[in-house]
Amino acid sequence: MDYALQVKDLSKVFGQQRALQQVSFNVKKGEVFGFLGPSGSGKTTTVKILTGQLLQTAGEVNILGKPASKMKDADLGRIGILTDNSGLYERMTVEQNLDFYAKLYNAAAGRVEEVLQLVGLAEDKKKPVKKLSKGMKQRVLLARAVLHKPEVLFLDEPTSALDPGNVQKMHDLLRDLNREGTTIFLTTHNMEEAAQLCDRVAFLHEGQIREMDAPNQLQRKYAKNTIHLELKDGRNETIENNPTGAERLYQYMQAEEVLAVHSDQPTLGDIFIEVTGRKLA
Amino acid sequence: MNAARISAMLVKEYHDAKSNVQVLSVVIVPIFLAILYSRMDGEQSFAASFVFIMTVTFVTMYVQALLLAEEKEKNTLQVLLLSPASSADIMIGKSIISVILTVIVLVVSMLIIDVNVESPIMLSVTLVLGVILFVALGTLVGLLSENLVQTTVYLLPLSFVFGFGPMIQMYFSEGIVADILGYTPGSFMMEACLAAISGEAFSSYREDIIWLVGWTVAALVVTFITFKKKSLSK
Numbered sequence: 001m002d003y004a005l006q007v008k009d010l011s012k013v014f015g016q017q018r019a020l021q022q023v024s025f026n027v028k029k030g031e032v033f034g035f036l037g038p039s040g041s042g043k044t045t046t047v048k049i050l051t052g053q054l055l056q057t058a059g060e061v062n063i064l065g066k067p068a069s070k071m072k073d074a075d076l077g078r079i080g081i082l083t084d085n086s087g088l089y090e091r092m093t094v095e096q097n098l099d100f101y102a103k104l105y106n107a108a109a110g111r112v113e114e115v116l117q118l119v120g121l122a123e124d125k126k127k128p129v130k131k132l133s134k135g136m137k138q139r140v141l142l143a144r145a146v147l148h149k150p151e152v153l154f155l156d157e158p159t160s161a162l163d164p165g166n167v168q169k170m171h172d173l174l175r176d177l178n179r180e181g182t183t184i185f186l187t188t189h190n191m192e193e194a195a196q197l198c199d200r201v202a203f204l205h206e207g208q209i210r211e212m213d214a215p216n217q218l219q220r221k222y223a224k225n226t227i228h229l230e231l232k233d234g235r236n237e238t239i240e241n242n243p244t245g246a247e248r249l250y251q252y253m254q255a256e257e258v259l260a261v262h263s264d265q266p267t268l269g270d271i272f273i274e275v276t277g278r279k280l281a
Numbered sequence: 282m283n284a285a286r287i288s289a290m291l292v293k294e295y296h297d298a299k300s301n302v303q304v305l306s307v308v309i310v311p312i313f314l315a316i317l318y319s320r321m322d323g324e325q326s327f328a329a330s331f332v333f334i335m336t337v338t339f340v341t342m343y344v345q346a347l348l349l350a351e352e353k354e355k356n357t358l359q360v361l362l363l364s365p366a367s368s369a370d371i372m373i374g375k376s377i378i379s380v381i382l383t384v385i386v387l388v389v390s391m392l393i394i395d396v397n398v399e400s401p402i403m404l405s406v407t408l409v410l411g412v413i414l415f416v417a418l419g420t421l422v423g424l425l426s427e428n429l430v431q432t433t434v435y436l437l438p439l440s441f442v443f444g445f446g447p448m449i450q451m452y453f454s455e456g457i458v459a460d461i462l463g464y465t466p467g468s469f470m471m472e473a474c475l476a477a478i479s480g481e482a483f484s485s486y487r488e489d490i491i492w493l494v495g496w497t498v499a500a501l502v503v504t505f506i507t508f509k510k511k512s513l514s515k
Contacts, residue, residue, distance in 0.1 A: 051363060052363075053359070053363070073365045073366065073367050074365060076363055076364060076365050077364075077365040081360075081363055085356050086356060086359075086360055087355035087356035087357040087360065088355075088357070089293065089296075089297050089355075089357060090355070091296075091297055091300045091301065092293070092296045092297055096293075096296050100289055100292070100293040100296075101364070103285060103286065103288075103289035103292075104286055104289055104361075104364045104365065104366045105364060105365060106285070106365070144360075
């Protein structure tokens with residue numbers, strides 16, 4: 001199997017605090033992998049270790065076949081990073097910012113124009129960054145992260161503080177990038193976002209992975225064997241998904257009382273609460 | 282080292298610095314002083330030496346520290362360190378803009394004061410040492426500061442101790458304060474600049490140059506160690 005990321009028994013301790021405890025997972029090339037957990041669960045620490053910004057206390061971390069802590073400058077050219085606190089040069093224009101990074105990454109000629117089109121900022125390229133909205137700045141950051149066509153893209157809460165319209169645009173961009181072959185490692189506490197974008201997700205809680213699978217597999221695994229009925233008189237009823245329940249449903253339908261039938265498929269958020277015992281915040 | 286990346290850093294610094302009010306204001310101070318001194322009676326060699334020290338203190342050290350601290354404050358330095366550019370590419374690219382601004386201000390100040398330099402080579406040696414020393418000090422301040430406000434807090438006392446020694450010495454001509462100030466880089470620069478301008482024999486200020494070299498090496502070593510400790514090296 002060709003892996004972009006291989007993490008085995010990763011642990012990180014800060015003083016007395018265990019930030020990560022024996023975390024293990026692999027991410028296949030071309031996969032969108034969601035790393036989900038509430039604030040303080042260890043998501044950002046994991047990204048920092050994966051990108052060589054922090055050293056792990058124990059365990060093995062390989063990125064594109066090399067230990068993360070031994071990445072050379074040239075290896076950094078194969079990855080892209082967008083964190084929620086990434087900065088831009090505010091006095092410079094969008095184009096000047098991207099031109100600068102294109103030269104640092106030795107990106108192909110014309111790539112700046114290409115990514116400006118991709119993120120929908122071609123019309124605004126002459127604007128100083130300080131005059132852009134939060135959503136537009138986030139798109140510049142994404143443009144910067146993908147300028148050099150990275151093989152692996154790390155996104156740490158990429159849509160935090162974005163309005164729903166900009167979130168949708170960002171998701172479309174990420175899907176396009178993934179279709180072109182970019183492996184995406186996404187950390188988020190937004191379960192809906194993870195369900196829409198990720199091939200697989202891992203639930204991180206108190207520095208440990210509590211569950212890991214494809215979103216639809218998790219939904220099957222944690223599905224309750226019940227069906228919700230919404231009746232015309234305003235009542236709601238939950239019935240078992242078995243012959244007794246079928247008979248009950250038949251009775252309601254025969255009496256023309258059924259307004260709607262809902263499956264009881266759990267959301268990723270429901271599963272997270274069931275697995276960890278706490279809500280995402 | 283990669284020339285293309287250093288050049289990209291330089292172009293970026295130029296675009297960023299040209300609209301940076303803090304940078305522009307520190308560049309104006311020595312030029313303003315040069316204009317003031319050119320209209321006053323007195324020894325031109327002293328006025329020129331004073332303006333040179335003010336230039337390396339204000340322009341070189343302040344610009345270097347401000348640009349670096351701003352990169353940290355705005356979280357752009359971490360992005361640079363996660364790029365394929367080496368630490369050397371980044372630091373050299375950042376320092377070149379401070380050096381270019383220093384050279385421009387030095388030349389403009391010399392033209393304004395219209396000083397006659399008897400030993401231009403030795404004056405250049407002194408100024409080059411001063412520029413390297415204050416680039417190192419500016420980098421050190423930038424590394425130690427978490428934001429621009431902190432940079433200003435560190436720069437002020439450092440300017441007085443390292444740069445304005447000769448000026449403060451005028452008020453403490455005797456005693457331990459005068460003795461200590463006599464060993465600061467500003468004092469050695471002042472002596473060397475005065476001697477080079479008036480064309481004195483090298484032997485008369487050799488000791489000042491040696492002390493200046495010592496200060497420069499020490500500043501470079503401390504800055505390098507701090508750079509490593511702050512985990513900014515790759």
